[in-house]
Amino acid sequence: MNLKKSRSENSSVASSGSKIEEQTEKSAEPTTIKVQKKAGTPGRSIDVFAVQCEKCMKWRKIDTQDEYEDIRSRVQEDPFFCKTKEGVSCEDVGDLNYDSSRTWVIDKPGLPRTPRGFKRSLILRKDYSKMDAYYITPTGKKLKSRNEIAAFIDANQDYKYALLGDFNFTVPKVMEETVPSGILSDRTPKPSRKVTID
Numbered sequence: 298m299n300l301k302k303s304r305s306e307n308s309s310v311a312s313s314g315s316k317i318e319e320q321t322e323k324s325a326e327p328t329t330i331k332v333q334k335k336a337g338t339p340g341r342s343i344d345v346f347a348v349q350c351e352k353c354m355k356w357r358k359i360d361t362q363d364e365y366e367d368i369r370s371r372v373q374e375d376p377f378f379c380k381t382k383e384g385v386s387c388e389d390v391g392d393l394n395y396d397s398s399r400t401w402v403i404d405k406p407g408l409p410r411t412p413r414g415f416k417r418s419l420i421l422r423k424d425y426s427k428m429d430a431y432y433i434t435p436t437g438k439k440l441k442s443r444n445e446i447a448a449f450i451d452a453n454q455d456y457k458y459a460l461l462g463d464f465n466f467t468v469p470k471v472m473e474e475t476v477p478s479g480i481l482s483d484r485t486p487k488p489s490r491k492v493t494i495d
Contacts (some may be wrong), residue, residue, distance in 0.1 A: 404469030
């Protein structure tokens, strides 16, 4: 499988508009985590998670975002293998294929798990240019920055257990070769603003 990434000590994750996935490169064999958008919100949010086996490179679906975040947070020290899932081995057919039937993105592994009670939300922009990260509080409030998170925790001492460092707004990189045809050509570069000072 070619993910168009150089193989180094660098780690990353991949995803899709229809599915989003995360990939980790520890050595020559990357470990990857994958996610899929919800059918009701075309090209926008994620509802399926998967991980790529370090040994056979097959994709395995992950049941929950919580389990996915746990794998992502420790995948560099504890690589994922098919046998990690009960009743699954490298001999079994893969659950998903990396192809252009869905849009994929690459993200960094090792991101911390979302603090208990909060939810990390990734939304793909309509033009497929990038994703945006948000955190949803236990009260349902959507937070868009660390400053907003700090203010929320200060105002709600019940959530003081949530460490600011566990909130990460790093977003996956969209893999352009998997973006639906027509989307890239529809993107128009923003005109640059030049200011002339006399």
